[in-house]
Amino acid sequence: MTTDIGRDDAAGVALRERWRHESLGSVWLRPADWYHPAVDDLAGAVLGDRDPTLAAAELGRARGHDGVGIAETIDDLACLYRSRGVAQPPLLAVRALCDGWADAQAAAVAVGTSLDPESGLPTRQYLAVRLAETYQDGDRAALPAHESHHLVLVDVAAGAVDPFSRAARSAAVGAAMTATFGEGHPMATLGGGVFAVLSRRQDPLEERVSRLQAEIARRVERLEVRAATRQPVRVWVEPLPATHEQAVHTLRRVSRP
Numbered sequence: 001m002t003t004d005i006g007r008d009d010a011a012g013v014a015l016r017e018r019w020r021h022e023s024l025g026s027v028w029l030r031p032a033d034w035y036h037p038a039v040d041d042l043a044g045a046v047l048g049d050r051d052p053t054l055a056a057a058e059l060g061r062a063r064g065h066d067g068v069g070i071a072e073t074i075d076d077l078a079c080l081y082r083s084r085g086v087a088q089p090p091l092l093a094v095r096a097l098c099d100g101w102a103d104a105q106a107a108a109v110a111v112g113t114s115l116d117p118e119s120g121l122p123t124r125q126y127l128a129v130r131l132a133e134t135y136q137d138g139d140r141a142a143l144p145a146h147e148s149h150h151l152v153l154v155d156v157a158a159g160a161v162d163p164f165s166r167a168a169r170s171a172a173v174g175a176a177m178t179a180t181f182g183e184g185h186p187m188a189t190l191g192g193g194v195f196a197v198l199s200r201r202q203d204p205l206e207e208r209v210s211r212l213q214a215e216i217a218r219r220v221e222r223l224e225v226r227a228a229t230r231q232p233v234r235v236w237v238e239p240l241p242a243t244h245e246q247a248v249h250t251l252r253r254v255s256r257p
Contacts, residue, residue: 009044016043018083027075027222034076036062046084053096060100070120071175071219073101074168078223091163098167116189118167119174123188124255127196128248130186134198135244145247146240149200152209153254155234156216157193158227165228169193172219172229180212192256193230196238209235 016039024031042055056077063073077097081089098117116123131145138145156173173195177187187197199205213233220229238254240247 012040012044012047015047015080015083016040019043019080022083023076023079027072027079029072033066033068036066038062043080046080052090052093056093056096057100057103060097060102061104062100063097064101064104069175069178070098070101070118071171071223073097074171075223088164091167094164094167116170116174118170119189119195120171121174121177121187121189121195124190124196124251127186127188127198128251130198131240131247131251132244135247144242145244146242147201149198149240151238151240151250152197152199152205152212153190153236153238154195154197154212154216155193156195156220156230157256158230161225161228165225166193168223168225169220169228172223172225173216176212176215176219180208180215190251190255194254194256196251196254205237 019039020034024034028034036059038055038059038061042052042059044050045052045055059077060073063076064070074094074097077089077093081087081093095117101120102115102117115121134149135145138148141148154173154177156169161169170189170193174189177195177197181187181197181199185197185199187195189195199208213235216229216233217226220226238250241250
């Protein structure tokens with residue numbers, strides 16, 4: 001892809017620098033990693049009122065490859081459009097950005113799994129596989145899975161919402177869950193604003209739930225989708241049943257299309 005902003009393109013450079021200032025001052029975590037040539041392509045497309053999808057997808061791939069989270073990636077896109085005087089990026093640009101980000105992440109995901117481009121979390125099928133591993137480990141150990149683990153479920157749905165608000169809300173929840181539980185806790189989106197994480201019983205559950213609710217509240221406020229988010233966010237514990245088959249049934253029961 002050729003760069004749309006040239007060295008002498010004063011208007012394009014000005015927009016890029018406004019975007020950089022807006023992003024680094026509000027949402028971007030690593031200033032030294034912000035610039036990528038795809039930034040110029042997307043700024044040029046937005047400045048020229050051209051279709052931004054190709055450039056947005058390329059920037060999404062760059063962000064995903066660099067390990068930038070999906071919430072931060074969408075936040076940054078919103079900063080570009082705010083710098084242009086537009087309150088929210090168009091849905092097509094958000095989708096392209098998320099698709100590019102998911103493409104970059106695909107290589108890092110276990111075989112047979114896929115990422116939800118909105119939340120950045122794996123799908124229900126991935127969690128079912130991890131549950132199978134947990135039950136198998138329990139069979140080999142003294143403590144079976146239904147005694148060592150449980151599911152922490154999160155419901156943020158607040159009725160019908162527009163696609164951009166749904167995507168931003170999912171990004172906020174995915175980032176909040178990752179920040180709260182971290183590695184070693186398989187998690188997934190179950191659809192319709194419902195999310196799940198497999199947690200050990202010895203984990204400090206009350207502390208984690210409190211932190212998760214605070215993280216979700218902070219992130220949906222920052223993305224301006226509080227009105228599209230259930231208040232308060234519902235978080236509850238679902239005990240694991242005795243068998244993996246029953247656990248998969250539990251995931252299907254709490255999922256939404």
